[in-house]
Amino acid sequence: MITRRDFLKNSVLTIAGAALPLAAFEVVDPKKLMAMEASDSSKLRWVFLVDTYKCVGCGMCVKACKLENEVPYDASVTRTWVERYVLTKDGKIWADSPKGARDGFTTSKIDLAADGFEDIKKEDIEKAFFVPKLCNQCDNPPCVQVCPVGATYQAPDGVVLVDRTWCIGCGYCIMGCPYGVRFFHPVYHTAEKCNFCYHRITKGMKTACVDACPFGARRIGNIKDPDDPVTKIIMTERVSVLKEEYGTKPQVFYIGLSKEVK
């Protein structure tokens, strides 16, 4: 006959004994695991690869970016844009990016802003090409260095982010960026920039611009993963970066970058 005391004693023991091995198993949330993986900078470093030979200046990437990241469609500021370069036979370099090429380059006229338009005859053109631009997610980001309140910071995976709740809107980061990728968001009035669609890439998706590009001119990858096709190209082919002389160590790599590119 089991006494009440023994019954309680044994019950507690059984429960405790059963609970112990269960506690050894941590309930693993896949999201948490991915985040942990992402915070390990030895395993993940986002980089971007632009193949300028493939870019036709359609502006799909700019359009997709604006819609995805809620940058007002009609505002002239944009997280990514496409530049057109036209070199004429007399040695002149013409460049423009009307509205960041949101609607593509639909005319042969070069937009000279206050100076109007310059229509270049086809036979005068020596060479012409398009160059997509976006944040370089620098390894030595000057924008992070100059932020007085730490509202902009670099994630362990290399992407530079902005905390909209803490940014004071001094504009120092905009001044500090040699690539002109930063601006004040017309609605939130805080510093704004391309973040490689952080909300997408952290969930295993590609950036909006990469998905929108019909020609595969834009690709995103993990430079720490030797099997990543983007990494393979960067490691084995001839690539270059923009404005290396500033010492910012940009992480957007270009195939076919010409010396005329500003």
Next chain:
Amino acid sequence: MLAHGELWTVKELFVYPNEFIYWSIQIVMYPFMTGLVAGAFVLSSLYHVFGIKQLKDMARFALVFSFALLFAAPMPIVLHLQFPFRGINVFMTPHFTSAIAAFGVVFFSYGAIVASELWFLYRKHFVEVSLKLREKQDKTLVEWFRYLIFCSLTLGVYDVSEEALHRDEKAIKVLAGVGIPVACFLHGYAGFIFGSVKANALWMTPLMPVIFIMSAIVSGIALCMLTYVIVMEIKKFFAAHKRLSGPGRFPTTEEIKGVEVHVIQMTAKYLLFFMVAAISLELLDLIFRGYTAVKSWDVIRSVIYGKDFTDIFILQYGIGNVIPLILFLLPGLTIRRAVLGTILVLFGVFMMRWNVVIGGQAFSLSFAGYMHYHMPIIPHNWETFKEGLFGAVGIFVMPFVLFWVIAKIFPVFAEARQE
């Protein structure tokens, strides 16, 4: 939908889509105002530290004025912020790799030095006023208020013995001495904010802080001279008025004028010295840029010698530097000539700030395009008000209003006359 800066920026040729004149008139005002603070303080220290007796009258005035300016100095930055009320974040989470983050530390340590120097300087005055008011029977409400203010300003120390006052003087000397490097740091650091921006080809030079300090002292001295003359003129007016209206010993117009001319002539010498230093450094920077002619030189040259030629060579160097130099160098400096000279010097320093801040954004980061700044004059919303002419004028007027208030507690000239 307009982006910030789009309203007052006109682009020419190839400029990146996100580029605008983001740092506008208030960022011109910021180094201008801090420059005046630092300059006024250095001027007052010339007397306290180096014992330049001729500047005694000016020194006291300059210190009080510097204190008034100090409150106005951070205002342009606050007005420029997209979130003025988040400005406090700079003190809460300072990110010390940023030059702006040091603002709190530098500003408050400098403010503490000026405030304590003022306290030692005016301690005797506080004690006298509060004792007089304490003894007075049936005080009016205003007198009660004054009594409370002066009582608390004494900080409970009523010892005004010869020995105590001597110690005060020593403290003033030490504080003024420590204050000089801190004042220079306050402003040199404003120069560093610009000079350290590697993305901006016009700003990036290690000379920037030094150039800023020199021109700061120039502008500070000039403003002190100008305000001194204005105050003296007002005094002259009242002295004449009082002599007519009643008996009593009041200084005659000639007496005041005699002191005035002497002080102005002495101060002008120091102004000249710092002006020469400032101009030399600025020219050195220009020559060096032209000589080394790095990648950015083509676009910078087209801005300096082309787009901004009038602003730089006519307004800044011509009207702001050469003409006042001639005015001050001609023998027999008169008050009228000094006033004209100081106004031109102030204008010149303002144009220098303008040409650095606005000129630095006059060309695109692409080095293939230009941006022109059209300052909003008539405001039609909050943004065009605070970052327009009215905002800037408001900031410039502020220290004078503050000075008028502060001078009620720290009498600048009355005491000097008694001594």
